[in-house]
Structures are given as structure tokens and as C-alpha cells.
Amino acid sequence: MTFKVLTDAQAAHFVEKGYVKIEGCFEKAEIQDWLDLAYLRLGYERDDPTTWAEDRIHMPSMNRRAVADLAPKAWDGICDVMGGAERIEGEPSWGDGFIINFNKDADDPYVPSAKRGGWHKDGNFFRHFLDSPEQGLLTVVVWDDVLPNSGGTYLAPDSVPKVARFLYDHPEGLEPGSFGKMIEGCEAFVEATGNAGDVYLIHPYMLHSAAPNPSGRPRFITNPPVAFKEPMNFNREDSDDFSLVESVVLRALGVERLDYRITGKRERYYTEFRRERERMLVEQKARLAELEEEVV
Numbered sequence: 001m002t003f004k005v006l007t008d009a010q011a012a013h014f015v016e017k018g019y020v021k022i023e024g025c026f027e028k029a030e031i032q033d034w035l036d037l038a039y040l041r042l043g044y045e046r047d048d049p050t051t052w053a054e055d056r057i058h059m060p061s062m063n064r065r066a067v068a069d070l071a072p073k074a075w076d077g078i079c080d081v082m083g084g085a086e087r088i089e090g091e092p093s094w095g096d097g098f099i100i101n102f103n104k105d106a107d108d109p110y111v112p113s114a115k116r117g118g119w120h121k122d123g124n125f126f127r128h129f130l131d132s133p134e135q136g137l138l139t140v141v142v143w144d145d146v147l148p149n150s151g152g153t154y155l156a157p158d159s160v161p162k163v164a165r166f167l168y169d170h171p172e173g174l175e176p177g178s179f180g181k182m183i184e185g186c187e188a189f190v191e192a193t194g195n196a197g198d199v200y201l202i203h204p205y206m207l208h209s210a211a212p213n214p215s216g217r218p219r220f221i222t223n224p225p226v227a228f229k230e231p232m233n234f235n236r237e238d239s240d241d242f243s244l245v246e247s248v249v250l251r252a253l254g255v256e257r258l259d260y261r262i263t264g265k266r267e268r269y270y271t272e273f274r275r276e277r278e279r280m281l282v283e284q285k286a287r288l289a290e291l292e293e294e295v296v
């Protein structure tokens with residue numbers, strides 16, 4: 001298979017471990033405005049931690065840019081793992097809906113383990129099947145440098161085959177909150193550290209968890225899903241046509257191809273989470289409008 005940006009080693013890493021890190025996808029200077037604006041939107045002072053009212057916050061997006069425009073290398077990488085732009089739904093864009101970990105559990109000496117809570121599979125807005133298109137890929141976009149032990153999301157690569165088997169055994173579908181228990185028995189944990197502009201492309205089955213941030217530096221990421229146009233196809237005639245995302249599933253199940261039929265109904269949910277982001281956006285726009293009035 002030929003790729004636009006992935007090296008063969010990176011492709012093999014994605015298939016084996018379920019994720020790959022693409023470095024240097026954009027310059028921080030390109031998005032510095034978004035970072036600065038986040039503080040204004042929240043009414044926090046960057047240099048005064050006593051103003052950080054929440055230890056961790058998932059913002060709504062106020063601004064967006066097409067991935068292909070802001071981070072062409074990341075876009076090419078996404079196409080590489082998903083089997084080409086023609087299989088991807090819409091024109092994916094990234095927004096400034098940052099998940100900021102200011103100082104969550106700063107006093108908690110952290111050792112990642114299956115015993116800790118918080119492990120989940122992303123995609124709270126649909127019923128999950130083995131071939132679900134809605135969350136074709138999980139991404140972690142690093143908007144500002146994340147050093148080790150500074151709130152970087154933990155990934156559990158061992159969870160991918162377990163989740164594959166779980167979904168395979170449930171053709172009737174599973175609710176979004178069903179997957180956390182698949183962390184049991186997982187032993188490898190990877191901290192998603194990086195520099196501003198780095199992007200992790202992660203298999204949609206990957207369980208992951210937020211970590212404490214004792215560093216004093218707020219951690220800025222987003223994790224936008226990328227959707228497939230069609231459900232995944234595990235029964236392609238030519239095995240070269242399987243996307244890497246599909247190959248991971250086949251490998252996990254120990255088969256070369258699979259004629260898979262779901263028995264339940266695909267469903268999408270309008271979540272309380274989304275309603276809350278909409279409410280926050282209204283509040284943040286009002287705060288910015290007030291600030292503007294003060295300036296005039």
C-alpha cells in the first residue's frame with residue numbers, strides 16, 4: 001500500500017498498537033489566537049491559577065478550520081489510515097472546543113492502571129457496532145506542548161482487540177457507556193505527550209482516560225472524531241483495499257476477512273453533553289460581548 005505521509009513503520013505501528021503520532025502538523029503561531037481567546041471566553045487569567053475556577057473543562061467550539069487547510073499533513077495521515085479521502089464523511093474541520101486540563105487532581109500521584117476509573121471509548125452520540133461509521137477514527141490534537149506527567153491523555157493499546165471481540169459478540173449493538181470494563185487485564189498504557197502541532201491518529205476502539213495534571217501548565221487538546229461515509233467493510237474482495245482501521249479489526253479477530261451483518265438498528269443520540277456545550281457557547285459569547293463593550 002502506498003501512503004501520503006505514513007512511513008511503512010508508522011502504518012505497521014498503527015496496525016499493531018492502534019495509534020500513530022504525526023508530528024509537526026501545524027505551527028503554534030497559526031492557532032495562538034485560539035489559545036488566547038480561550039482564557040477570555042472563560043474569564044480566566046492565564047497567569048493567575050486562582051482564577052481557574054474549574055480544574056478541567058471541555059469547551060464548545062467557537063471557531064473552526066478545515067483540517068486540510070490548517071494541517072495538511074494530518075489530513076493526509078487521516079486519509080492514509082482511513083483508506084482515502086473518498087471514504088471520509090464531509091470535510092473534517094477542527095475547532096477551538098478545547099479540552100483544557102488546568103490542574104485536575106494535581107495532588108494525585110498517578111500510576112495508570114486498569115483499576116483507575118475513567119476508561120472509555122469515544123462516541124457518546126450513537127449506538128456502537130463492529131462496523132460503525134460515526135467514529136471512524138479518534139484523534140488527539142495537541143494544541144500546546146504536553147510534557148510527560150502533565151495531563152496527557154492515557155491510551156490503552158491492549159484494549160483494542162478486547163473491544164473488537166466485544167463488538168463482534170454483539171451484532172445487536174452496544175450503548176456508548178458499555179466499554180469501560182474492557183480495560184480489565186490491560187497492562188500497557190501510553191501517555192499522549194507532544195508538542196503543539198502534533199496529532200495522534202487513534203483506532204476508534206481505543207480505550208483512553210484523562211490523567212491528572214500536576215504540572216502547573218494547562219493542557220490543551222481536542223479529540224474530534226472523523227467519520228466514514230459508509231460502515232466499515234470487512235469483506236473487501238481485494239485485501240489491499242482494507243483501510244488500516246479495518247485491518248486492525250480483522251487482525252484483532254484473527255481473520256483475513258469477515259462477512260459481518262449487524263442485527264440491531266443504527267441510532268444517533270442528541271446528548272446532554274451537546275446541550276451543555278450549546279449553553280456554554282451562549283454564555284461565552286455574552287462574556288466576549290461584554291468585554292468588547294468595556295473596551296469601546
Ligand SMILES: O=C(O)CCC(=O)C(=O)O
Pocket residue numbers: 058099101122151152153154208209210211223
Ligand atoms: O482530557 C483528556 O485527556 C481526555 C478527554 C477524553 O477522552 C474525552 O473527552 O472523551
Ligand SMILES: [Fe+2]
Pocket residue numbers: 120121122208223
Ligand atoms: Fe475520550
